[in-house]
Amino acid sequence: MAQNPSMPNLVLLPGLACDERIWEAQIPALPQAFNTRVSDAQRHNGTIEGMAAAVLRDNHGPLVLCGASMGGMVAMEAARQAPERIAGLALLGTSARPETPEMFTLREGAIEYFERGELRDVIEPNVYFAFHPAQAADPLLVQRYLDIVLGAGAQQLISQNRAVMRRPDARLHLGSVRAPVLLMCGDDDKLAPPECTNEMAALLPQAEVVWVPACGHMLTMEKPELVNAALNDWLAKHFA
Numbered sequence: 001m002a003q004n005p006s007m008p009n010l011v012l013l014p015g016l017a018c019d020e021r022i023w024e025a026q027i028p029a030l031p032q033a034f035n036t037r038v039s040d041a042q043r044h045n046g047t048i049e050g051m052a053a054a055v056l057r058d059n060h061g062p063l064v065l066c067g068a069s070m071g072g073m074v075a076m077e078a079a080r081q082a083p084e085r086i087a088g089l090a091l092l093g094t095s096a097r098p099e100t101p102e103m104f105t106l107r108e109g110a111i112e113y114f115e116r117g118e119l120r121d122v123i124e125p126n127v128y129f130a131f132h133p134a135q136a137a138d139p140l141l142v143q144r145y146l147d148i149v150l151g152a153g154a155q156q157l158i159s160q161n162r163a164v165m166r167r168p169d170a171r172l173h174l175g176s177v178r179a180p181v182l183l184m185c186g187d188d189d190k191l192a193p194p195e196c197t198n199e200m201a202a203l204l205p206q207a208e209v210v211w212v213p214a215c216g217h218m219l220t221m222e223k224p225e226l227v228n229a230a231l232n233d234w235l236a237k238h239f240a
Contacts, residue, residue, distance in 0.1 A: 003035050007239060008062035008087035010034040011055060013071025014042060015093075015218075016160045017152040021144070022068060025224035031235055034064070042070065046159050048167045052077035056085060064239070066090040066231070068220055069192065070160065076170040079177050088238060090182040090231060093189055093217050095196035096170035096203070107161045114154045114161075123149050132188045132216040141221060174203045180238040181207040184230060186215030186222065208234060 010030065012023045020027075020038040030036055041054035051074045055065070064087050067075035072094025079086045099107075110122045126149075127142050135141055149157075181204045185197035194211070201207050210230045215223045 004033040007033050007035070008064045009059050010036040010064045010066065010235075011059050012036065012038045013055065013065060013067035013074050014038065015069030015071050016042075016164060017149045017157050018068070018071075019043075019148060019152070021148050022218070022220050026220055026228055026231065029228040029232065031232065034235070034239075039071075039074075041074065042160055042163075043156060045163075047163050048073050048077050049081075051163070052081055056082050061085075062087040064088040064090070064235070066092070067094060068092040069094050069217065070164055073164070073167050073170065076174060077168060079179075080168075080170070080173045083176065083178075086177070086179045088180045088182075088234075089177065090184070090234065091200065092184045092219050092227070093186060093192050095192045096174050096200050097196060098167060098169040099165050104165050107165050111158050111161055114157045117154055119150055119154060119157065129190045130217045131222060132186065132214050134214055135216065135218075135222045145218065145221065171199070171203060174200060177204060178206075180234070182210065182230065182234040183207050184210045184212060184219055184227065186212045186217060186219055188215060189217045191217040 014022050023038055027036060039055050041051040045051045045054050055074060055078050063085055065075035065078055072091040075089050075091060076096060079089060113122045123146060127136050183197050183200055185194050201209050212219055212223050212226050219227050
């Protein structure tokens with residue numbers, strides 16, 4: 001099927017220190033009627049607000065924004081900045097809340113390691129927070145994750161963590177979103193736990209919620225078939 005110029009553009013927004021590789025199982029499975037691209041706004045802007053503005057600037061016309069983790073925060077901020085541009089939001093493993101004091105302190109400590117170039121000391125233990133135990137035991141999956149995050153480098157890890165630490169409280173405007181919304185969450189997500197998704201769902205009565213079993217924070221890598229099925233069902237329902 002060829003691209004349909006009447007369809008909104010589909011923009012995939014990676015999480016912190018991630019890139020197009022976290023979407024490698026989704027891109028070939030998504031409907032070909034969409035003009036699909038992966039944003040790299042997170043690499044060139046130091047705030048969630050700046051990343052969202054870049055996404056809106058770099059992509060024309062109506063947009064379906066599909067964001068994972070920090071990418072979901074960027075998607076919600078883009079919806080605040082330009083609600084008339086948003087045709088749909090798919091928010092995976094994310095939170096509308098501002099940073100908690102506990103996580104702010106943890107990120108400050110991690111940044112000190114990054115500034116010394118000690119990336120592995122932080123990122124390797126983080127595997128057990130990012131993945132469900134079953135997936136954390138998969139050496140190939142873990143190595144792919146480490147390649148992506150360590151490959152981002154210290155400066156990106158510092159900049160993007162600071163952006164997340166200073167993120168806005170999206171709950172203040174999320175209820176004004178009128179476009180279709182898909183919320184997905186792993187049932188064992190330790191970084192954006194299920195109560196965050198429940199909170200967003202309460203603000204978005206039109207949202208469809210998909211719980212991914214035996215899954216942690218990295219939904220697109222941990223359970224690609226389930227993520228693909230949910231995304232394709234939602235896209236077909238609202239944009240066929």
